[in-house]
Amino acid sequence: MDPVLNYIDGEFVAAQSGETLDTINPATGEVITTLPRSRSEDVGTATSAAMKAAPAWSATPISERIRWLHRLADALMEEHETIAHLESMDTGKPISLARRVDASRSVANFRFYAEFGEQHSDPTFSDHGAVNHVHRSPIGCVGLITPWNLPLYLLTWKVAPALLMGNTIVAKPSELTPLTAHHLAGIMQRIGFPNGVFNLVHGLGPEVGQAIVEHPKIRAISFTGGTATGKIVAATAAPMFKKISLELGGKNATVVLDDAPLEKIMDDVVRASFTNSGQVCLCGSRILVHSSIYEPFKQQFIKAVEGIVVGDPSNESTTMGSVISKDHQQKVESYIRLGREEGGKVLSGGTASDSPVDGVHPNGAFLRPTVFEGLSHTSRTACEEIFGPVVTLHPFDDDDEAVTMANATEYGLAGSIWTGDAQRGHAFGQRLDTGIVWVNTWLNRDLRTPFGGVKQSGVGREGGAWSLNFFSELTNICVLEP
Ligand code: NDP
Numbered sequence: 221m222d223p224v225l226n227y228i229d230g231e232f233v234a235a236q237s238g239e240t241l242d243t244i245n246p247a248t249g250e251v252i253t254t255l256p257r258s259r260s261e262d263v264g265t266a267t268s269a270a271m272k273a274a275p276a277w278s279a280t281p282i283s284e285r286i287r288w289l290h291r292l293a294d295a296l297m298e299e300h301e302t303i304a305h306l307e308s309m310d311t312g313k314p315i316s317l318a319r320r321v322d323a324s325r326s327v328a329n330f331r332f333y334a335e336f337g338e339q340h341s342d343p344t345f346s347d348h349g350a351v352n353h354v355h356r357s358p359i360g361c362v363g364l365i366t367p368w369n370l371p372l373y374l375l376t377w378k379v380a381p382a383l384l385m386g387n388t389i390v391a392k393p394s395e396l397t398p399l400t401a402h403h404l405a406g407i408m409q410r411i412g413f414p415n416g417v418f419n420l421v422h423g424l425g426p427e428v429g430q431a432i433v434e435h436p437k438i439r440a441i442s443f444t445g446g447t448a449t450g451k452i453v454a455a456t457a458a459p460m461f462k463k464i465s466l467e468l469g470g471k472n473a474t475v476v477l478d479d480a481p482l483e484k485i486m487d488d489v490v491r492a493s494f495t496n497s498g499q500v501c502l503c504g505s506r507i508l509v510h511s512s513i514y515e516p517f518k519q520q521f522i523k524a525v526e527g528i529v530v531g532d533p534s535n536e537s538t539t540m541g542s543v544i545s546k547d548h549q550q551k552v553e554s555y556i557r558l559g560r561e562e563g564g565k566v567l568s569g570g571t572a573s574d575s576p577v578d579g580v581h582p583n584g585a586f587l588r589p590t591v592f593e594g595l596s597h598t599s600r601t602a603c604e605e606i607f608g609p610v611v612t613l614h615p616f617d618d619d620d621e622a623v624t625m626a627n628a629t630e631y632g633l634a635g636s637i638w639t640g641d642a643q644r645g646h647a648f649g650q651r652l653d654t655g656i657v658w659v660n661t662w663l664n665r666d667l668r669t670p671f672g673g674v675k676q677s678g679v680g681r682e683g684g685a686w687s688l689n690f691f692s693e694l695t696n697i698c699v700l701e702p
Contacts, residue, residue, distance in 0.1 A: 224255035227405035229269035230415030246312035247542040249583025255398045258423035260431035266419035270361040270388035273416030278358040278386040289334035306399040312542030326372040332667045333380035350700040356692040358386035362440040363432040368394035369499045381687035465680035469605040470633030473626035474504030479640040492662035498609040502634045511615040542585040549585040552608030559601040564592040597625040633673035
């Protein structure tokens, strides 16, 4: 495969230092290609290009920007299969998942914001004889920093509203997964998207990401990634009074109430646990089950988990691929060992040597879905974000106890509640300290709704009008007729 390059001012260019990094297929350990190891000078060039393009792009009528979003959605749709293939190769996720989630949602992000922009209007307020008009201006050049778990999905989730609101962009995808961002840049070049409006700089977080956050001309940072990195981003950006949106880690509870119809919900609870090898910030990794149904739940859950087909991501029948890297595999395995040290019992799965996956590449980063029981809900295994295919089961005796257990982590991103009574689930959901609650469903996303976390899961909300507000400056113009 051709090397990945930076995309600056409509041109593909190497890092100014000429240095490169390898991008690796985690399912085989093989090098796919190289990417630039960029540094602050490359961020500087990209930011200058974005600043140069800003006046024309911000002056482009919103109707024309909306047409561009539709064109990007159309072009991504034409490349749907290629994108799914690239994402599967770069992340180790099953091709079927990459099609259904990554490729489809990347199209949907552009389409959604195009349509949302067509329908959106800001209110006016009349009082004291005057009329208040809300005026939106672009921020200028914005920095977008995204992780490896849903590479193009999360990048386009930021790119689309940023473009709609008239901003220009300097973006950095994770250095582990640069392929689809590079492909998006190729699409932009092919369809004649204006030069300098979207710029992509590849490289390491502490080098490129940090340089984006530090750059004085980049006035807003939208960051999705881990909580530890989010703290660095916040500490760097806050003294410069940049706008920041932080979508960070999670340790989400899946709460199964005593009236939950087990057979009906089981496939969804398993999906909430292990989609993308548990590497979705919204996955439910702490499963709290009412003690009266704990044993039947456990039996049915383990049976369903053992039906997950772990294997070569390019196989159509595979339902769980590798994790993102050998390093990450080792991190997840260290938590499996910790879980045992903390007194937990592995009901299914384990480390790669406990429970090897047959028929996969020997250098692939494969793990089986792992289920623990017997751990305290305050144990490290049950409270720290593992971001892999590991869940812990915990019985509870009443709703109050379940709420206490669900809220007992530093995170507060999402949660799901499973019950035969939707109203009960709705009321229960209001007691969870999280940004998102699903009742009898999971990852059911209406893109108009607010998305984001509380506590250490982040600051701010994305989605619908919340993204438009983040990516624009609002001026209230109060007009009194003379
Ligand atoms: P990281 O925090 O390690 O990285 C996220 C991005 O930040 C990457 O592009 C990374 O670059 C970059 N980065 C690293 N250091 C810096 C720095 N000093 N300044 C600026 N940018 C930097 O997260 P992961 O990629 O490991 O992603 C997994 C995490 O993301 C999990 O914690 C998960 O919960 C969270 N996440 C949250 C979501 C949400 O919506 N709340 C959604 C998806 C994931 P590089 O990769 O090159 O180091």
